[in-house]
Amino acid sequence: MLKLFYFPGTVSLASHITLEEAGADYEAIRVDFLSAEQTKPEYLAINPKGRVPSLITEKGILTETPAILLYIAQRYPDAKLAPLDDIYELAQMQSFNNYLCSTLHVAHAHKQRGSRWADEESSFEDMKRKVPETVGNCYRLIEHEMFKGPWVMGEAYSTADAYLFNVSRWLEGDTLDIKNFPKIEAHRARMLERPAVQRVMPLHQR
C-alpha cells in the first residue's frame, strides 16, 4: 500500500487528488507542520528535504511533485491521468508541471519563505512586495499561452489539472484577483465538481 505524507495548504494536495483519481490503495498521513514535525529526525529519515509530499512505495520513497504525479499516472494507467501513449504530449504535461514547480511555486514562496534565499528583514519585505507581480506573470502566461481548455492539456483531464488546482488556491493569498484569469477561475469550478476532489478536500482545510 502506498503512503502519502501531506499537510493542508501545501503542494501535497495535487498528489493526494491524483491518488484518489487513480483509485489507488493508499493511506494519507498528516505531517504536523504546526509542531514543525517535518523538521524532526523521524520525518527527515523519510524525506531528508523536510518537505511534503513524500510518497512511500514498496521500492522506496519518492519526492518532488512532478515525479510523484507521473509515477501515479504510470502505476494506474487505466485511470488515464496522463497521455502515456504519446511522448510529445507527455512531455508537454511534464513541462507544465515543471513550470508550476520551478517558477510559479518558487515565485509564490518568496512571500513567506524569503529566509530560504536571504537573511535580512528588508529583503524579505522587498520579496513580499514583488510576489503579486511575479506570481501574476506566471498566471498570465498560463492563462494566455499554456492552458488549452477545458482542461490544462485540452480535452483530457491529467495530473496537470490537480497541480494547477493546488497552486491556484494560493492566488488570493498572493493578493491576485482570480477574475483576471477567467480560464483558471472556470477550471477551479470544474475541479470542485470532481468526486475525487470532493473526497480529498476536507483533509486539506486548515
Add this chain to the structure above:
Amino acid sequence: MLKLFYFPGTVSLASHITLEEAGADYEAIRVDFLSAEQTKPEYLAINPKGRVPSLITEKGILTETPAILLYIAQRYPDAKLAPLDDIYELAQMQSFNNYLCSTLHVAHAHKQRGSRWADEESSFEDMKRKVPETVGNCYRLIEHEMFKGPWVMGEAYSTADAYLFNVSRWLEGDTLDIKNFPKIEAHRARMLERPAVQRVMPLHQR
C-alpha cells in the same frame, strides 16, 4: 529534425549532451544572450518564457529541462538514457532532475538573477551572500543522500548525469570547492571522458 536552442553557460548543456548521447538527428542553434536575443519577439514566438533550452519537434515546442530530457530518452529508447521499463526508477530520475531545477538551479540563480524576485540593490547583495550556503546545502544533500555512484542513478548512466554535470559547472562560480564533494568531483571527470560530452563542450565555452 529536432532543433535545440542553447547558449553557453546556461542549463541548455544537459539537453545538448543528451541529444548527442541519443545519436539524435538535430540542429543546435545558438541564441545570442549577449545581445539579449532571448528577449526579442522572434525568440519569444518560439518560447514565450524567454529562456533556453527550447526543443523544436515535429509536433511543437518543448521547454523545461526535466521534460525535454525525458522526451529525448523516450524518443531514442535504444540509447538507454533513462530506466524506461521501471516506473519507480524512472520517477527517481525525474525526482532528481526536478530537484536540480526547482531547488539547486533556483538557489544558484539568486546570485545574479535577484531581480526576478526583488527590486532593491540591498536585497540582491543579501541574496548573493547566501548563495554559497544554499547551493552548498544542495550539493551536500546530493553528495550524501542522492548520488548512488558511479552514476547518479547507480550502475546505469542516465539523463540525470548530463543535468548534474551541467549545473555542477557553476559550483566554483558560487565560491564552493568541489574538493568538498568528492563524488561530484569524480563524476565530473567521468563525464568529461564521454565522447558525446567531448563533442558538445566546444560549443559551450564562453
